[in-house]
Amino acid sequence: MSDDFNIQNIAKLASINLSEEEQSKLSNDLSVILEHVQALSDLSLDEVGEIFIHPLEKELLLDEDEVRVSLTHDEALQNAPEKNEGKFVVPPSLE
Amino acid sequence: MSLKPTIGIETHIELNTKTKMFCRCAVVDTDEPNVSLCPTCIGLPGALPVPNKKAIESITLLSLSTGCKITNKGMFHRKNYFYPDLPKNYQISQFDLPVGLDGKLEIVLDKEVDFVEIERVHMEEDTGKSTHSGSGRIDSATSTALDFNRSGVPLVEIVTKPTINSAKQAVAYIEELRQLAIDLDISEGKLEKGNLRFDANISVAPEDSDQLGVKVEIKNMNSLRSLERAIEFEIQRQSKLVEKGETIIQETRHWDESKEQTSSMRSKEGSADYRYFSDPDLPDMILSDEFVEEVKAKLPTLPNQKREDLMKTGLNLDQSNTISKSENWIYNMYLDIFESTQDSSGAFNWITGELQGQMRKLEIENLPSWFESRLLSEVIVLINENKISFTSGKTILNEMLQNETTPDQVASEKNLYQDNDEESILNFVKETIEENSDIIERIKAGEDKLVGFLVGQLIKKSKGTVNPGLAKEFLLKEIEL
């Protein structure tokens, strides 16, 4: 694991507020796991050729531009923690 | 120290497809919030993206018409960041294998042809819309409301290489790009509706340096005017700092329209780490040679080709540029009129001058259904054949815009046909000379300007039935006698 591994930075990127206890436990856990996966980085793997996203190397199929109606307004908002005048409401989001 | 500015522009074009990029919800233009949604575009658990074929055709059209290389085996990437208007908290975009690479766009700058180089053209999806309530300013809002109708709308992002050198060039570039999008019929191109949005990256460096200066991103320019002003302001701001020996901070700045300045946005710690990786929900996108050929066959006449064709009819670059950037009916009308009259400047002047001017005055947005190009062609021909005066032509045009009629009908009714009979003209000439003997003396003494006055007198006398050109000719002949 790299020297500048910083669990707080990673938690920030992942938008999870970790307690101090969690930070130290998770930092530990991750270092154990990352140590194990080090074995991969020793491998030379240049001869594998082209990588495909789909494990069976399927190609993307494009869909025709035709409207399909899906959720009603009410269905879309049915699980909203807070809503007002047809919109989802959240605490202020800063730019 | 002489500094040169370097500018790069990032443009987002909203495509005019019927449905969104990764789901088949309708793209809607409404104030009613959250009415066109599905599990995919609001990021419900278990939802999956399915790409829009028309959108891919549109981006391929745009890439081809800007001379880009088309990436045959491309993919979509997830751009990861958290923001409430981004339902999945990642945007499906393209990272290192965009649809189009390394192109250029011909533009017209200062009445000359120029080019702007294009780095890349890629496909991505739009976010929802946030409205902040409270005092209206984002940093003292009390809550934010979200409408996801726009979430998932297809966006094409075009990034130029950092080779633009002036605000004017940037504006010319956007004007050209916008027209191209309209001509390709992939976007309405309405800036006020947000169909086309742009950000600029600006830096300054010493004239002789081959390194670029620190780059500053400018956002929130909503019109071409603000684009030009913002770039000019920023170049000034950076130049002043550099001349004082101060460093430029790499940051994103916000153009303030009312204060006419750029200002620092709330700073983020460092630059964002988007953790791009290939989207496992979307297999590799293969754009075969056959597909590209099919799309190529759909290319219409592009703006630069239109300009060339127009110049071949006798217009100069500036005039051709004007017509090529006007609405399509104007382009078509010009070609029709040119074909029947072979008078390029006449056609140009009448269409861009009188016709559009009168339509504005009469508050007509679209030509009436009976108004065909040949009606205007006839007016031009009548004038060129001296059968009516220019003024009469204007009158006829005005009539035809309001009523279903023809030039001949109007000219006959209003007695506009000019008398080109030599004898009657000579009579008018003799009368005019007799009544204005003192003027004649002064003309003979060298006051050539007064010839025009005499011509005007003759026209008045003849109640506009004498062709002014002929009137002048005959008057001068008589005076010399």
Added chain:
Amino acid sequence: MSIVNKSIRELNALFLQKELKPSELYDEIFEVTSNSEAVIHAHLKLFENENREALQNADKRFEDGNSLGLLDGIPLSIKDNINLKGSNTTCSSKMLENYVSPYDATVISNLKSQGPLFTGKTNLDEFAMGSSTENSAFGKTQNPWNPDCVPGGSSGGTAASVSVRSSIAGLGSDTGGSIRQPGAFCGVVGYKPTYGTVSRYGLIAFASSLDQIGPITRYVDDARILFEGIRGYDSKDATSIDHEFIELPSDNNATVGVIKELMEEGVSEDSKNEVNKVVDILKNKGYKVKEISLPMIKLAISIYYLIAPAECSANLARFDGVRYGLRVDGNTSYEMMENTRAEGFGPEVKRRILLGTYALSAGYYDAYYGKALQARKKMILEFKEAYESVDYLISPTTPTAAFKAGEKTSNPLEMYMSDLCTIPANLAGLPAISIPTGLSKEGMPLGVQVMSKALTDHSLLDFSELLENELAFHDLPFAWGS
């Protein structure tokens, strides 16, 4: 034999012959449920009364001779990470505790047109991350064979239910073994189809390139029937394949390979014995059996524990308290999201999200995620080569039989190692099945895994059924029925 122990085909025959009604079977099933649920806790939600009308209709259909097919009237349990419109889909997480699905997963809408009854939604490891169902936010599920043991995971609830017979069959999902391992631990069949043959639309994603929905059943034939009922190309899932199956011999013209690396250290003697038992049967019947080496398997855990967390870190980003699910307040929306995710996710989920975030972060992509993608490709190539000389590959399904609850929760890596045998099939997109073969020294079920190449699912099922018949393993945990 109690009717709840019968196969789908047998039950369908009884329905058609009017010797049994769907409502009668249903009542028997719910008798088992009422006796077992308090102990086993396989289900998070039961639909006992919600199905009354559907049951009446099923009864009527058979009365009138209008059956909708083999699955008509059959009680099925559904893992609670599959969207079922109008009911809670929680993924066993506080994050979605009160979330009501506004749409059906494709597999559900496929099934609805065939008439089965859904017994309820079953327990799982939170967001399908785990191998024991101990990571559920709503309580553990017990192994019906021994309540001190785990049922496996992440589809522990479905596996336990099918084993106990509180459902005839059920759906699970498999990302690194989450159908096969609980199948083996609970003594039932767990089948992961070829990637792309079953739609993922409506399956709450864990790792998109690895997830597949599949059947957990008592018999191989039941797995076949349920697979037919859910599979199919789906235009709403871009990774879905418009597929045609490739035929392989399932009789003794087939060649079978034993995976060397999964018969070495790290696997218990009991588990290896089960494989040897199967090899003996095959040899006796005249099959060619050989040893196959797949060296990349040794790196399977490393590859998986980079790819899966990376994908899940993005897949779970949508859980932020904005549009649905748990919301914990904050002064700004950033704070709200951070607080919501802190409270909504359990420790294993947080662990994987953070691991994935790190593996994708600037400067580390090439060393971790990028490397893992290349290694995955190499593994796929190794399998392809292997399948040029064998039709089927066999191995233990799990290194050991079901472990005791709490035994592996202190060290994450130890838990991950139990996926050693199952992960390769997900990485390569291959079809893989676990069939119960015998019992360990402690009397806990063990399974053998069979894999074949992509899109040979029908042949794999045929071959497995032949093995099942030869093994004649009919042991059950104690009968929870009347």
